[in-house]
Amino acid sequence: MKPEHYGIGIAKGLRVTIKHLFRHPVTVQYPEQKLHVSRRIRGNELVWDNVKCTGCATCSKACPIGAIQIATKIDKEKNKYDVDITVDTGYCIQCGLCVEACPYEAIYMGYSYEKAKYRRNEIIQSNDMLLPSETRIRSGYMSPGIAAQLPEQTLLLEKITEKEE
């Protein structure tokens, strides 16, 4: 089957391409400009709350990969249980099942990306490294209270500013 008039299809295609020349770009210059990620982002650094955590290891059991290890021991001086948590972020697939499983809301997904590490021993994180800090922000995944405090997600749907025809 042959087209009736050669060249019309190509001209129509070119029209679309030329229209795009006059549209605003939708991309940003990444390292300088950054968009806001979702409030529920399952970022790549877990945040741990050592006050709420009871060391029940529900998160460890829920983890499909086995990246979380929890050990408890008796601290005789303070007469309480001490929780030892170790997260192998190299194995973590950021599925968020540990956050869902935790009955005490003691573990959160991180509100972060671009957290590459230079050394292998830095990817295994434990105890104090997992506490919330300025660089280790809690994400609103499974906790709407925290989500409300985070900035609103940038949507490409709203970003595209097209000239009306």
Add this chain to the structure above:
Amino acid sequence: MAIKTEPFLLNIGPQHPSTHGVFRMRATMDGEVIVDMEPVFGYLHRGIEKLAEERTYNGFVSLTDRLDYLSSMSNNFAYCMAVEKLAGIKVTERCEYIRVIMAELQRIASHLIAVGAFLNDCGAFMTPIVYMIREREKILDLFEMVSGQRLTYNYMRVGGLSQDIPEEFLPALDKFLEQMPRWIDEYDQLLRQNEVLLARSRGVGILPKETAINISASGPVLRASGVKWDIRKVDPYSVYDRFEFDIPTGACGDCYDRYRVRVEEMRQSLRILGQARKQLPGGEFQTPVVQPVHLPVGEVYGHIESTRGELGFYIVSDNSIAPYRCHIRAPSFLNLTALRDMVVGWKIADAILIFGSIDIVMGEIDR
């Protein structure tokens, strides 16, 4: 004196940009014409079916994302539906509707990549796929909003969803539904009547109706051959029987038909989305389920119309917290078996095009 020629073996892949993943074709060539073709795969094998046997039912949902990584929501949907079928869990209305919305958004996102990659293989280098990735990005934004990830959503659970949709989701969806038809029309205009594309894809790689049925192809590959077969219509699951939509079919099953069927399916998905958005009820998004989920002894097969065809999960349970056996019926895998029939007799440049028109995802084939 005639020149003595003999067929030679040409190896394409596994590290080749047009094999869409780590797929390898061993083609026996007579000059530029393919006389025989042997697909070689297994480079991405991770043993996901075996991994299912040592994970809880909810724990495996995160791994179903890694099967067909361009339509993770459909995978979640199919798996959760199969488990719920055996457990006898009834999910709520709201949950069903949200699942349908997610599955249809995913179909559009996946078909955009399929069409873009196909046009890329045709030689329309990078322009269409970049436009289509931009549209897909809008859908990914919506998915990121509800589930927190952009590729491996892990959104559905046995008995419902992980979380309800946030309040800013529905306005964004409305905006998307308003914008998207115009974009699809525009991209359709980009290459539908292009003479070069027509010359390259019309009548190339014809898959006859009978062969398509014999190899148990499904999805757009089967429908392009003229068979009106869609699980959403012939065996309605979830709430699909409440929506009005058509099944687009092709005329003869060539590469062009497969491309057209995908574009039409995007339009039909938008129709379903519009209806689902209007009918979306309130209420609970989750049925309470005792964790970890225990299934009664038995076996179940749950299937949905995924973006690439019939995606099925066959689960055998022995009343423990993990399946005894979990088999995945991967649509790309069965569609790929048509490749040899379609490719033989065509030139090497057409083989790339035919292969692109099947739209496979290696994560699902090798599992």
